[in-house]
Amino acid sequence: MASVCLIGCGNIGSHLAMLLARLSAVLRLILVDPDTYDASNLTTQNIEQRDLDRAKAEVLAERIRRARPALHVEPLVATVEALPPGRLRGADLIVAALDGNRARQSTNQRAARFGVPYVDAGVNTHGLLARVDVYNLADSDSPCIECGWHTDDYARLAQRGPCDAPVETASTNAPSHLGALAGALAAAECARLLEQDYSMVGRQFIVSADWHRAITTSYARNPACRFDHHNWSIETLKQAPADLTLQQTFALAAGSGARSLAVESQSFATSRVCPACGREEHCLELERVVDARRCEHCGGRLRAPGFAIHETLSSTSRVSRRHAKHSLANLGLQPGDLLTIRGGASVARHFELGGHGDDT
Ligand SMILES: [Zn+2]
Numbered sequence: 001m002a003s004v005c006l007i008g009c010g011n012i013g014s015h016l017a018m019l020l021a022r023l024s025a026v027l028r029l030i031l032v033d034p035d036t037y038d039a040s041n042l043t044t045q046n047i048e049q050r051d052l053d054r055a056k057a058e059v060l061a062e063r064i065r066r067a068r069p070a071l072h073v074e075p076l077v078a079t080v081e082a083l084p085p086g087r088l089r090g091a092d093l094i095v096a097a098l099d100g101n102r103a104r105q106s107t108n109q110r111a112a113r114f115g116v117p118y119v120d121a122g123v124n125t126h127g128l129l130a131r132v133d134v135y136n137l138a139d140s141d142s143p144c145i146e147c148g149w150h151t152d153d154y155a156r157l158a159q160r161g162p163c164d165a166p167v168e169t170a171s172t173n174a175p176s177h178l179g180a181l182a183g184a185l186a187a188a189e190c191a192r193l194l195e196q197d198y199s200m201v202g203r204q205f206i207v208s209a210d211w212h213r214a215i216t217t218s219y220a221r222n223p224a225c226r227f228d229h230h231n232w233s234i235e236t237l238k239q240a241p242a243d244l245t246l247q248q249t250f251a252l253a254a255g256s257g258a259r260s261l262a263v264e265s266q267s268f269a270t271s272r273v274c275p276a277c278g279r280e281e282h283c284l285e286l287e288r289v290v291d292a293r294r295c296e297h298c299g300g301r302l303r304a305p306g307f308a309i310h311e312t313l314s315s316t317s318r319v320s321r322r323h324a325k326h327s328l329a330n331l332g333l334q335p336g337d338l339l340t341i342r343g344g345a346s347v348a349r350h351f352e353l354g355g356h357g358d359d360t
């Protein structure tokens with residue numbers, strides 16, 4: 001009996017969720033989406049009038065519970081980038097129906113860390129194309145979605161709009177029947193993977209409802225891929241972020257000497273500035289915390305300047321004695337965040353922070 005995680009509950013996901021719920025092998029379904037349904041979705045997504053202004057993940061969870069009460073459904077109203085990765089742990093399979101490359105990159109990384117297969121579905125209104133790509137990052141020879149990315153793709157990821165929001169995400173506005181087609185293709189591949197049939201791994205299947213053609217393409221592992229593809233062996237901590245100081249966290253490292261701490265998919269900020277009024281102050285917290293802050297003086301959005309953003313925190317620099325006594329919650333870490341801790345030249349250890357009340 002399997003646990004499946006669906007990321008994206010829109011044009012494709014609103015159809016796909018029900019199809020996944022009807023696979024007899026599926027016993028648990030995690031649904032992830034930050035948005036609510038609005039009136040424009042009535043014609044492009046599989047929803048009803050009464051679903052408007054409600055969180056997409058919750059609407060679909062409710063519908064699934066009505067259709068298959070025995071299924072355990074868990075709606076998570078958040079972007080996959082912001083969601084602590086541990087919340088998706090335990091899924092045997094991750095399925096993404098997303099229209100932004102930043103979210104697809106995060107999903108790809110989660111699947112790799114947990115060593116689970118990953119199905120990526122998409123549509124293109126030009127040619128009425130529905131596609132499904134299958135990856136299995138437990139296999140070191142398998143390609144990942146970033147294997148096919150070029151410098152331009154990464155440059156677009158780094159672009160930010162005037163409100164500091166990622167700009168690459170655009171609603172596809174695809175017709176509902178196209179989302180249903182991609183959803184059905186993805187569900188078929190999920191069923192295949194759940195039966196341990198990995199014959200579609202590293203391949204893409206595209207159907208054009210406009211040109212009446214179907215094409216299968218193979219991908220190769222790109223040795224120059226910017227993503228490391230590593231699967232992690234992750235230890236679960238009992239402690240929640242509030243229960244561990246930075247000093248205690250560094251002490252979890254194997255080996256001796258200087259310790260370093262990284263948080264998967266997050267960066268640390270040591271300064272925050274208000275671009276509107278120019279105020280700047282020192283801090284030590286995750287960049288996502290800074291991004292959510294408003295200036296106390298003018299109300300503008302704060303941001304961490306490039307020079308003050310760090311991938312890792314070292315016990316010998318940037319961490320004052322005062323900071324060492326701060327809890328991880330103080331730094332903005334959440335239950336389910338994944339830590340990588342190194343001591344000297346020793347092997348890194350990976351930990352999931354406890355405290356989200358789900359020990360399954
Ligand atoms: Zn890759």
Ligand SMILES: [Zn+2]
Pocket residue numbers: 274275276277278279295296297298299300
């Ligand atoms: Zn300000």
